[in-house]
Every structure is written in C-alpha cells, then in structure tokens.
Amino acid sequence: MRIATDHPRQWLLRSQGVTAPEGFRAAGISAGIKASGKPDLALVFNEGPDYAAAGVFTRNQVTAAPVRWSKQVLTTGRLRAVILNSGGANACTGPGGFQDTHATAEAVAAALSAWGTETGAIEVAVCSTGLIGDRLPMDKLLAGAGEIVHEMAGGLHGGEDAARAIMTTDTVPKQVALHHEVAPDSNWTVGAMAKGAGMMAPALATMLVVLTTDAVADAAALDTALRRAAALTFDRLDIDGATSTNDTVLLLASGASGIAPSQDDLDAAVFAICDDLCAQLQADAEGVTKRVSITVAGARSADDALTAARIIGRDSLVKTALFGSDPNWGRVLAAVGMSPFPLEADRISVSFNGSPVCIDGAGAPGARDVDLSGADIAVLVDLGLGEETATVRTTDLSHAYVEENSAYSS
Amino acid sequence: MRIATDHPRQWLLRSQGVTAPEGFRAAGISAGIKASGKPDLALVFNEGPDYAAAGVFTRNQVTAAPVRWSKQVLTTGRLRAVILNSGGANACTGPGGFQDTHATAEAVAAALSAWGTETGAIEVAVCSTGLIGDRLPMDKLLAGAGEIVHEMAGGLHGGEDAARAIMTTDTVPKQVALHHEVAPDSNWTVGAMAKGAGMMAPALATMLVVLTTDAVADAAALDTALRRAAALTFDRLDIDGATSTNDTVLLLASGASGIAPSQDDLDAAVFAICDDLCAQLQADAEGVTKRVSITVAGARSADDALTAARIIGRDSLVKTALFGSDPNWGRVLAAVGMSPFPLEADRISVSFNGSPVCIDGAGAPGARDVDLSGADIAVLVDLGLGEETATVRTTDLSHAYVEENSAYSS
Structure with missing residues (x-):
C-alpha cells in the first residue's frame, strides 16, 4: 500500500x-x-x-x-x-x-x-x-x-x-x-x-x-x-x-x-x-431556464447566512422575476425580511451579477436596467451585520416547471 | 346608548x-x-x-x-x-x-x-x-x-x-x-x-x-x-x-x-x-384556477396542525399537481413528511374532496381516479396522532401565476 x-x-x-x-x-x-x-x-x-x-x-x-x-x-x-x-x-x-x-x-x-x-x-x-x-x-x-x-x-x-x-x-x-x-x-x-x-x-x-x-x-x-x-x-x-x-x-x-x-x-x-x-x-432541474446562486454575506453566523439564502432561494416571487430576467430587487428584500433572526433593513445591500441594485436598503442608480438575460444569475445579499457567508444553488420558476409538474403524475 | x-x-x-x-x-x-x-x-x-x-x-x-x-x-x-x-x-x-x-x-x-x-x-x-x-x-x-x-x-x-x-x-x-x-x-x-x-x-x-x-x-x-x-x-x-x-x-x-x-x-x-x-x-389571487383548503386533523396540538397545513399549502409540487387536477396524493405525503414535529407515516390518511386517496400511509383503491376538475379542492390530512385540527386557504400554482409574476415588475 x-x-x-x-x-x-x-x-x-x-x-x-x-x-x-x-x-x-x-x-x-x-x-x-x-x-x-x-x-x-x-x-x-x-x-x-x-x-x-x-x-x-x-x-x-x-x-x-x-x-x-x-x-x-x-x-x-x-x-x-x-x-x-x-x-x-x-x-x-x-x-x-x-x-x-x-x-x-x-x-x-x-x-x-x-x-x-x-x-x-x-x-x-x-x-x-x-x-x-x-x-x-x-x-x-x-x-x-x-x-x-x-x-x-x-x-x-x-x-x-x-x-x-x-x-x-x-x-x-x-x-x-x-x-x-x-x-x-x-x-x-x-x-x-x-x-x-x-x-x-x-x-x-x-x-x-x-x-x-x-x-x-x-x-x-x-x-x-x-x-x-x-x-x-x-x-x-x-x-x-x-x-x-x-x-x-x-x-x-x-x-x-x-x-x-x-x-x-x-x-x-x-x-x-x-x-x-x-x-x-x-x-438539468425541471423547467430550469436560469441557474441561480444566492449568496448571503455579512451575517452574524454561517447558520444565519444559510437560513437567509434558503429563504430567498425558495421565494416564488423572486424565482418568477428571475425567470422573466427582471431585476426586481424589492422581492429579494421582502424575502430576506422574513428571516427568523434580527435584521437591520437599512444595512442590506444587494447586487445581481456584480451590479449593485440596492444599497443600504434603498435602490441603487440604474437598478431597473441591470441585464439578467443570460442563463446564469448570481444574487449577492450583504446583510451588513457580520462576517459570515453562505451560498445556495437554485433555479428560476418557469412555465416549464409548472408544465412538467402539472401535466402528469410524476 | x-x-x-x-x-x-x-x-x-x-x-x-x-x-x-x-x-x-x-x-x-x-x-x-x-x-x-x-x-x-x-x-x-x-x-x-x-x-x-x-x-x-x-x-x-x-x-x-x-x-x-x-x-x-x-x-x-x-x-x-x-x-x-x-x-x-x-x-x-x-x-x-x-x-x-x-x-x-x-x-x-x-x-x-x-x-x-x-x-x-x-x-x-x-x-x-x-x-x-x-x-x-x-x-x-x-x-x-x-x-x-x-x-x-x-x-x-x-x-x-x-x-x-x-x-x-x-x-x-x-x-x-x-x-x-x-x-x-x-x-x-x-x-x-x-x-x-x-x-x-x-x-x-x-x-x-x-x-x-x-x-x-x-x-x-x-x-x-x-x-x-x-x-x-x-x-x-x-x-x-x-x-x-x-x-x-x-x-x-x-x-x-x-x-x-x-x-x-x-x-x-x-x-x-x-x-x-x-x-x-x-x-382573486394572482393566477388562481383552484381555490384550495388544506385541513390537517389528528394532530397533537393546534400549532402542529397549523404548521403542517402551511407546509402542504406552500409545496410547489402539491400546488402544480392541483393546477393539473391531478390527485397525486404522494406529493401531499412527501410535503407533510417535512413537518418539524414527530410523525408516524403509516398512520397518515388523506382525502381529496371527501374521497379517500391514502389510508394509513398507503394508497386507497381508486385514488388515481378522483375527479379534481372543479374549481374548489378540499385536502384533508389526518395525522392519526391526536385530536387537533387547523385549516389554511391557498391556491394552485398555475401558468398564469408565473406569467403575472415574471412578465413585469410588480
């Protein structure tokens, strides 16, 4: 050996x-x-x-x-x-x-x-x-x-x-x-x-x-x-x-x-x-048209970061917006706002594919014009509370997902 | 007065x-x-x-x-x-x-x-x-x-x-x-x-x-x-x-x-x-084609019943199946199985609009043939653990929901 x-x-x-x-x-x-x-x-x-x-x-x-x-x-x-x-x-x-x-x-x-x-x-x-x-x-x-x-x-x-x-x-x-x-x-x-x-x-x-x-x-x-x-x-x-x-x-x-x-x-x-x-x-997920990564940074703990990333990654309104290539960052704020740990809304910043869309809880200039038409979307949410980070992978919520899961028993 | x-x-x-x-x-x-x-x-x-x-x-x-x-x-x-x-x-x-x-x-x-x-x-x-x-x-x-x-x-x-x-x-x-x-x-x-x-x-x-x-x-x-x-x-x-x-x-x-x-x-x-x-x-919910009530009965506490009903009512696979009028009760079992309190899977029974589809954790005769084509669907899940009950109202997950929420910023 x-x-x-x-x-x-x-x-x-x-x-x-x-x-x-x-x-x-x-x-x-x-x-x-x-x-x-x-x-x-x-x-x-x-x-x-x-x-x-x-x-x-x-x-x-x-x-x-x-x-x-x-x-x-x-x-x-x-x-x-x-x-x-x-x-x-x-x-x-x-x-x-x-x-x-x-x-x-x-x-x-x-x-x-x-x-x-x-x-x-x-x-x-x-x-x-x-x-x-x-x-x-x-x-x-x-x-x-x-x-x-x-x-x-x-x-x-x-x-x-x-x-x-x-x-x-x-x-x-x-x-x-x-x-x-x-x-x-x-x-x-x-x-x-x-x-x-x-x-x-x-x-x-x-x-x-x-x-x-x-x-x-x-x-x-x-x-x-x-x-x-x-x-x-x-x-x-x-x-x-x-x-x-x-x-x-x-x-x-x-x-x-x-x-x-x-x-x-x-x-x-x-x-x-x-x-x-x-x-x-x-x-190859059912109905996927976008490969999405959700990273939550600036959390007090890695568990908090992961919990918040999961909440955003499961939000139907975030996922349908991404399907529509719509940089609707307000839905990300609304989703993360349901985190079970204390947040400070005016410290939260968000970027899509590296472009800032929300800074300190309010819209960034040009936020509505960020191009999300590509297949890969990286969402970064900085909570501004600490040093910990976590990432989850998810997809968009598309017509194809609804079709695959409603059209037959699977 | x-x-x-x-x-x-x-x-x-x-x-x-x-x-x-x-x-x-x-x-x-x-x-x-x-x-x-x-x-x-x-x-x-x-x-x-x-x-x-x-x-x-x-x-x-x-x-x-x-x-x-x-x-x-x-x-x-x-x-x-x-x-x-x-x-x-x-x-x-x-x-x-x-x-x-x-x-x-x-x-x-x-x-x-x-x-x-x-x-x-x-x-x-x-x-x-x-x-x-x-x-x-x-x-x-x-x-x-x-x-x-x-x-x-x-x-x-x-x-x-x-x-x-x-x-x-x-x-x-x-x-x-x-x-x-x-x-x-x-x-x-x-x-x-x-x-x-x-x-x-x-x-x-x-x-x-x-x-x-x-x-x-x-x-x-x-x-x-x-x-x-x-x-x-x-x-x-x-x-x-x-x-x-x-x-x-x-x-x-x-x-x-x-x-x-x-x-x-x-x-x-x-x-x-x-x-x-x-x-x-x-x-009048966005994209609704089915009005769905989810009742969880037989829970040890009313809180447990409500928690389980919410989990089922939020499950995308349950909601797409209901959009398709598909009595796919296995998805209800898979959803309720993620409840945060202890379950006994072989005690769970499910009915759709009063028709039994799952009895004691396994399929009921005729379960695949239950007609869910109407606009109202009542899902009843009996956990077989206690006496408490709770109901939530939800809707199906339809193409129209995806369309309304992806086609424009709202």
Whole structure:
C-alpha cells in the first residue's frame, strides 16, 4: 500500500462515472418497469478487495421502503452492490412495499452468488425513484435482477448504462470521475453517477447518487467524507423547497488501488465530485431556464447566512422575476425580511451579477436596467451585520416547471 | 346608548363597504400615480363622534415607510382618517421615503382641517401598495391629497370608489358589510374593503384592509377583536409563501350607532368580515384556477396542525399537481413528511374532496381516479396522532401565476 502525497496531479472527467475506479462493474437495462420501455434498472457492483460503504439519506419523515432497507443494511458499514430502479418510488406502499424491497435485494444477492460471488441480501442496498404510492411490478423487477448481473461491464460503458437507467425527468445522464495520480502508474479515483431533476431541497432531492472509489478507506472515513461533502453541496441545492421520500447518496470503496489517501484528500475528492454533480443536477432541474446562486454575506453566523439564502432561494416571487430576467430587487428584500433572526433593513445591500441594485436598503442608480438575460444569475445579499457567508444553488420558476409538474403524475 | 342583545338579526352584503356604517365617508380618485391613469388614491374618513382605532401589520422585518408611520400613529389608539395609494409601495426607499409618508399625512390633515374638521397628521394612517423600491411621485400625491377631501361621499358610492382605487393586480374590488339589527330602527354595522392578489402569506399579504364600524368600542376592544380575527383568517391565507413589506389591516370605530356590542359580538362581527374578505382575496389571487383548503386533523396540538397545513399549502409540487387536477396524493405525503414535529407515516390518511386517496400511509383503491376538475379542492390530512385540527386557504400554482409574476415588475 502506498501513502498518497499531499499534492497529487488530478483531473476531472464527466465522460466517466461509477466504473472509473478500479474494482467496480455496473450495468443498466430495460426491465419493463417503465411503460415507455426505456432503461429502468441499474446495478453497481463492488469486486473488492474491500467493501466499505457509507450513506446519507433524506430527512423526510415519510421514507420510501428502499430508504428504510438501505439505512438498515448500511449499519454494517459494508456493501457489495447497489440495485437501483426508476419507474416507481416504492414510497407509501405499506408493509408490502418493504417486502418488495427485501425481495429485490434477495434476488440480486442470489443472482450474484450464482454468478460466482457469494453475496447476502444484507450486502445489497436498494434505491428507487418515480411516482410515489404505487407498488412496483415485482415480476419484472425480479426477472431484471436476475438478468442484469450478466450484463455487468467493468469498462466505462457499464457506468454510463447505469447512469441512463436511473433517469426519470432528467434529460441527460449525470456522471463524473476525479482521478489522482500520486506517482507514475499509481492512481486512485472517485467516480459517481446521479439522477434528480425535481423535488430538490436542502435535505437532498429525488436524488439518487452512487459514488465509488478504489481508494483504501474504512467505513468511518467514508462516512466522514460523505457527510462533510453533502452538507456543503446537496444540502445547499434547493430547486423548489420540496424534499423527496427517496433521497439517497451512497459511497462504496473497493480498495483496489491499494492507495490510502489522507482524510483531507479523501474529503476533498468526495467534495469535488459532489460539487460537480450538484452543478449538473442544477443545470438539468425541471423547467430550469436560469441557474441561480444566492449568496448571503455579512451575517452574524454561517447558520444565519444559510437560513437567509434558503429563504430567498425558495421565494416564488423572486424565482418568477428571475425567470422573466427582471431585476426586481424589492422581492429579494421582502424575502430576506422574513428571516427568523434580527435584521437591520437599512444595512442590506444587494447586487445581481456584480451590479449593485440596492444599497443600504434603498435602490441603487440604474437598478431597473441591470441585464439578467443570460442563463446564469448570481444574487449577492450583504446583510451588513457580520462576517459570515453562505451560498445556495437554485433555479428560476418557469412555465416549464409548472408544465412538467402539472401535466402528469410524476 | 343601547346594549346589544345576544342574538341580533344579521345580514352580510358584498355590495357595501367602508361607508356602510354610520359616521364614515370615503372617496377614490385618479391622482396620476399609476401611469395607466386608473384610480390610485383612496381616503376613509371617520366623522365620529368616536375615533378609536386598532391595527395589525406585516411581520416582515423589511417594512415600508407607511407601515412604520401607521404603527407609530396607532400607538394613540385613535385615527381620523386613512389615506391609501396604489401605484407604489414606498418600501425600501430610505429616509426620504419616510419623509414622503409623513408629508402625505400632513397634507391630508391640512386638507381636512381646511375642509372644516381640525385634524393632525398624527390622526392620519397611511397605506401604500405597488412596486417596492421606487419613491412616490409626491407632486401628484400631495395634489391628490388636497383634492380627494372634496370628493368624499357618505353614501355607498364613496366606499366603492375607495375600494377600486387601492387595486393593483386585483381584478375586482373587494368589500363587504355586516349589519346587525338589535331592535327595530336600531342597527350597528361593520364594513370593510380590501386589496391583495399576490404575495400573500401567513403574516398577511400585500394586503391592505380597512374595516369601519359605527359600534361604540374603545381601542382595546377593537384591538382584541382585530387580533383574534386576523389570527384565524388573514394569517391562514397563504398564496405563495411570500410576505409583503406593506401588509396593513386597520379597524376604525365611529360610535355613531350609539350601540355598544359585547366583546363577543364585536369579535364575531369582525371575524365574519375578515373571513369573507379572505374568501374574496383567495378567489382573486394572482393566477388562481383552484381555490384550495388544506385541513390537517389528528394532530397533537393546534400549532402542529397549523404548521403542517402551511407546509402542504406552500409545496410547489402539491400546488402544480392541483393546477393539473391531478390527485397525486404522494406529493401531499412527501410535503407533510417535512413537518418539524414527530410523525408516524403509516398512520397518515388523506382525502381529496371527501374521497379517500391514502389510508394509513398507503394508497386507497381508486385514488388515481378522483375527479379534481372543479374549481374548489378540499385536502384533508389526518395525522392519526391526536385530536387537533387547523385549516389554511391557498391556491394552485398555475401558468398564469408565473406569467403575472415574471412578465413585469410588480
């Protein structure tokens, strides 16, 4: 085993995903769960030699059966495989829905064992995404679980197939890999795939994310890295304030590189991957026409800054104004005014894309003429109370968002 | 002075407003504040013999100049007049904006004094509504303040003119009066007008409301009645979660009927007026296509029930589904699951317009086929935890809402 250097050479590639690290295979197939016949079943398989794993889950109190199952199996700190389906969330499906999740894990374990890798159901996490409230078509899912094991590919193809099979209203598959060269011919890598286009909120999203790494790291190190990264990335992506019943982010380590990065290096790599996935999720959010960052500065505490940024990022009147490219800064003031901590209205200043629109609580010259016609809008609100800052990512509220979410059950 | 009986004969009329009670005059004129030339300045004048008054205001920490002014003058518990303008909120306008409000009150007081009723600026409340962030055209406003005093009419005509002059994106004027006959030829009355079509939230709305009564009641009695009524009505009307910088609800009593109702009777009358105005505000909310009531029952406390009902009523995914007449009950479960108090997901039941769609956390037979095509949708969520209940009124999230709030600065 080599110890990673402090300053490895790194490169980030969006053309690669969960099979970029050594020791992982993946597949995506059409199992017939979606009526459209599109790919709907994905498998990520860890070939070892290590099987350490960690996960973070939705904070919603109404949790889907697969979330309850995966939380339970992760108490061991160990996973061999993750099976993911689109076409149904298996949420609000009663005890029968939980039995379906259990049966799915059993079927994957049996198929992997028959394929030559002795696996127990307790080593298989399950993720589901789609409409809440319906039971899954278990005949198709179980048949698919038997079939997908034979489709697993170790190359990049398998990772991309898996990323496509978890899409719902996503328009593009989302994956990324970060390679670290610590010496010639000595690399360690973190790869990942994600789905999620609506229902995103601070407590993640209808966000299914699987990260893989060939680094040597135990479950505690993975858990630390994943929680630190999620708090700064997925937890600060808020598309519409809604929080899914199914949000799951998993990190699996095969140890196949033989390299044990420091906790700092692992933290940095997992953060970089999660941050890039967040940008991809934001850019492909339901109905998005603007990518918006809301930064609140000058707060007394980082918590205050984050709270205020979330309030602005969720405000329907701010979001519709941004959809209309309208520099209506008064709505930002009205939104931040509902912060639950004390403010001084005449100290608040606001800029849009660097142009001041409000200074000390009143309009700046030319504020109504700021050009917001581009796709990226940076809102900066300085509360004038302290030194702390936080940023959330959100989107505008568009006709397309209303259309996607009203025209059919999703 | 007569004491009101316990069971007076009552009748509610939407054809009458602030001039229905004895002792009030009102007017509405076009002062040129709105570029469109539509009516934009209203005056409500109390002829006495009493001048008791009370008010409730926005909870937003960013308050418009007229809110700060009116709060200050109301500390006396006494008002002679209310001047209201549409065409500009006079919010986020700095010290100059506050001076503008003060000058407006001075101009109204001077005009009323010249007209024959000695009045001080401290007896004049000011309300403004419109775009945040711009100074008002004071030349037009001050000229209008001088002119409007001469337009005051005591009949019903003056009240309706005033109700029209405070409209912004409202499509209809909103007024109502409740008459009480306590003996033949012995009546007391509460009348009111309201504006507000967007930006409504628990802490009121861009909601300007003036209630008048000819009952004999002191400022403390009015304050009690108004706070009780507002907590159950305007505070539970939530169109888009946003809260205005300008929300103001005022209640003025002339005592001209000579009748002093009991506190209970006054409370009941003010509640009835506020409740009816809420229904009118909901029905004319920006972009509304569905009038939605969200009732949460079976909560451990009334506060829990109200909190959960607000969370559901603000959820963009619930509101877009209702716009689409889609009985997508899973989104209701996902929303209520974010309640900040402990839930048991498998005890939650939901019905739409009386049809069960979710029983004990799982789908009810026929849930996907419930017809929500009508304009009124009642959502009932039973948490199965206790006996307490609360209801909020909201609307759907429609294309028209996005259009109204993105197409121009408002």
